[in-house]
Amino acid sequence: MAKKLIINQEKVNQETIDAVMKVCPFGGLEYVDGKLNFTAGCKNCGLCAKKGPAGLVTEVIEQDQTPKIDKSLWRGVSVFIETDLDGVHPVSYELIGKAKELASVIKHPVYAILIGSKIKNDQYVDEILAYGVDKVYIYEDSAYQEFNIERYAKCVEDFINKIKPTVVLYGGTPLGRSFAPRIAAHFRTGLTADCTRLGMKENTDLIQVRPAFGGNVMAQIVCPNNRPQMSTVRYKIFPMPQKVTPFGEKVYMDVTDLDKSSNIDTIEVKVKEKIQDISEAEVIIACGRAFKTKEDLQMAEELANLLGGVVAVTRPLVEAGWKDAKYQIGLSGRTVAPKLIINLGISGAVQFTAGMNGSELIISINDNPSAAIFDVSHYGIVGDIYKIVPNLIACIKNAKGLK
Amino acid sequence: MNIVVCVKQVPASSDVKIDPVTGVLIRDGNNTKMNPYDLYGLETALRIKEQNSAIIKTISMGPTPAKAVLEESLWMGCDESLLISDRKFGGADVVATAYTLSQGIRKLGDFDLIICGKQTTDGDTAQVGAEIAEYLQIPHIAYVEKVLEVTDEYIVVRASMDKTIETFKVKLPCLITIDKGHITPRLPSYKRGKELNHIDIPIVTFADVIDQDETHYGLKGSPTQVEKMFPPTKNTDKTIINGSVQEQVDILTEILKNKKYV
Numbered sequence: 001m002a003k004k005l006i007i008n009q010e011k012v013n014q015e016t017i018d019a020v021m022k023v024c025p026f027g028g029l030e031y032v033d034g035k036l037n038f039t040a041g042c043k044n045c046g047l048c049a050k051k052g053p054a055g056l057v058t059e060v061i062e063q064d065q066t067p068k069i070d071k072s073l074w075r076g077v078s079v080f081i082e083t084d085l086d087g088v089h090p091v092s093y094e095l096i097g098k099a100k101e102l103a104s105v106i107k108h109p110v111y112a113i114l115i116g117s118k119i120k121n122d123q124y125v126d127e128i129l130a131y132g133v134d135k136v137y138i139y140e141d142s143a144y145q146e147f148n149i150e151r152y153a154k155c156v157e158d159f160i161n162k163i164k165p166t167v168v169l170y171g172g173t174p175l176g177r178s179f180a181p182r183i184a185a186h187f188r189t190g191l192t193a194d195c196t197r198l199g200m201k202e203n204t205d206l207i208q209v210r211p212a213f214g215g216n217v218m219a220q221i222v223c224p225n226n227r228p229q230m231s232t233v234r235y236k237i238f239p240m241p242q243k244v245t246p247f248g249e250k251v252y253m254d255v256t257d258l259d260k261s262s263n264i265d266t267i268e269v270k271v272k273e274k275i276q277d278i279s280e281a282e283v284i285i286a287c288g289r290a291f292k293t294k295e296d297l298q299m300a301e302e303l304a305n306l307l308g309g310v311v312a313v314t315r316p317l318v319e320a321g322w323k324d325a326k327y328q329i330g331l332s333g334r335t336v337a338p339k340l341i342i343n344l345g346i347s348g349a350v351q352f353t354a355g356m357n358g359s360e361l362i363i364s365i366n367d368n369p370s371a372a373i374f375d376v377s378h379y380g381i382v383g384d385i386y387k388i389v390p391n392l393i394a395c396i397k398n399a400k401g402l403k
Numbered sequence: 404m405n406i407v408v409c410v411k412q413v414p415a416s417s418d419v420k421i422d423p424v425t426g427v428l429i430r431d432g433n434n435t436k437m438n439p440y441d442l443y444g445l446e447t448a449l450r451i452k453e454q455n456s457a458i459i460k461t462i463s464m465g466p467t468p469a470k471a472v473l474e475e476s477l478w479m480g481c482d483e484s485l486l487i488s489d490r491k492f493g494g495a496d497v498v499a500t501a502y503t504l505s506q507g508i509r510k511l512g513d514f515d516l517i518i519c520g521k522q523t524t525d526g527d528t529a530q531v532g533a534e535i536a537e538y539l540q541i542p543h544i545a546y547v548e549k550v551l552e553v554t555d556e557y558i559v560v561r562a563s564m565d566k567t568i569e570t571f572k573v574k575l576p577c578l579i580t581i582d583k584g585h586i587t588p589r590l591p592s593y594k595r596g597k598e599l600n601h602i603d604i605p606i607v608t609f610a611d612v613i614d615q616d617e618t619h620y621g622l623k624g625s626p627t628q629v630e631k632m633f634p635p636t637k638n639t640d641k642t643i644i645n646g647s648v649q650e651q652v653d654i655l656t657e658i659l660k661n662k663k664y665v
Contacts, residue, residue: 027466027468028466028493030466030467037490038490038493039466039467039488039490039493040464040465040466040467040487040488040489040490040492040493041465041466041493042490042493042494043493043494044493044494044622045629066618066623084565084566084567085566085567086566089565149542149543150542173564173565174545174546174562174563174564174565175564175565177529177530177545178533178543178544178545178546179533180530181497181501181530181531181532181533181534181537182533182534182536182537182543184497184498184530184534185498185501185502185533185534185535185537185538186537188498188502188626189498189626190496190497190498190625190626190627191497191498191530192627193497193527193528193529193530194527194528207630211527211635212632213525216635217632217633217634217635218632218633218634218635218636219629219631219632220629220630220631220632220633221627221628221629221630222627222628222630223626223627223628224628225626226626262542263541263542263573263574263577264542264544264571264572264573264574265571265572265573266569266570266571267559267570267571267572268569268570269567269568269569269570270567270568270569270570271566271567272563272566272567272568283664306665307659307664307665308664331527332527340662340664350635353635354635361662363655363658369643372635374641374643375635375641377641378640378641378642379641379642379643379644379655379658380641380642380643380644381643381644381651381655382643382645383648383651387648388648388651388652388655391648391649391652392652392655392656395652395653395655395656396656396659396665399656399660399665400665
């Protein structure tokens, strides 16, 4: 069943046009040559029918001709294991934890897909099993020594064709975000980027929640008639699961017939300079637009030093060139989940808060009592950071016996 | 060489709020602009053109006002533009958008290099580029910071990954998505704009694309559905600390002491 929107042209007049244009947030309507039409911007959301002038646009339910897929043929919640120079990326383990939760709702098994050389796979497979997966599907060949998007895609395609999992989850890393869409397009299936929440319906439909419109709105997305359902999730959105006594099975997949050619040669890999990684920090002092100059960040540095933490910033401060993008918290930066975060002069757009609301203790200082940041905080202080922070620094120094 | 650059018109402001009672989106103004990342894609293409003989074609999908961003690309120095626009393409998710764009790109003729911005500022998925590449059966590299070398057979690009900076040599044709790098996009040339004033941008509709299966486009071709939109959840378990600055700081210090940070 799909809804179809129909415009009743006899109700079209200047007044109804103005009213309906205001209702549509997508520019989905245009008035040309005396006719009101839908444009390519229309999202079929039905707001014009529900909230527009009465009778102008009506919603009719159209019998859906698309054949329904048999969802029972698709079983298992699977995780693509991402490996890099430090081993298995921890986001893969976080996803295994979530996969177990999702699978328990529908009583499906949990799978991991491990691709690599024999040496590397042998090193990683036992640890993957220790997080409680039912089966690790292993693709092993010297051609898989390093990540290659074309060769690895052939493996995941083979896995999906043979095993038919209902869900495949990928880490929202640069690698995962570049790799997963190829698989999605190959199977013409849904892939929801940067999910901040995942749930499972009893009919095996995956509930995917992600911020939309720059993070001011949350969208709940489903993929009701395509399998597998796929999502990417950023590092540190979900907690690290506990290890268990391994019970899973290793399944070695036949790779002889898989295409191992590639149009891509990696000619150089340079390890980025190890910087203080804000996603690993236990204490973060986060700074927002209330800071008037770059030099003023010094007081945040001082507070961070006293509390054994690091300074991070919001996107506007990175754009102003005050701090490198590596220190940016938020959906377009890093996700963090420290034990303590103190937000200084941050208004709290979801673009930022989605990147830090997993923190254990959130304290925020902002001079606007209705700032959204307080809605994700445990403690809120309404006040001017220029008054509170220097005072706080003095108090902490005093308490520590420093002068 | 033939270069295709994909561009998109996006809202100038992402200041959208949702009415908690009616669930209606309230968008602040109707101003639009070119997706900022696409400007870096265009600049990358224009710099390649300065070094090699190249024709740059820009393509966009959207309602007819989206012609504005294509016009801007021509003013910047691109050679041809094409708009893909049809009610049948409306309501498309990533899969349907990427597929429609891949069909549009096929209408442009031979291509050697396709350039996309790394993501749009309205959708923020960063998935469309890679999906176009899959539909066209060509390799892709995402998050490219710099194009180092361009020949008739291959390009060499540098991309930023999680912990590494990697250099790839990729056979053409291929697709790259461009991250904000160290280049500054040029401004549209008013003089060029004057010269081009009469050029009309052709539109490709459903009737023009090669694949005539309607279930591959728009809402029908979109596997994902937005079930609902809602305002971000609020933490109701919060304590607001009031009082003078000194009182506020004293309470805060006490909290930090209790948690053993002080």
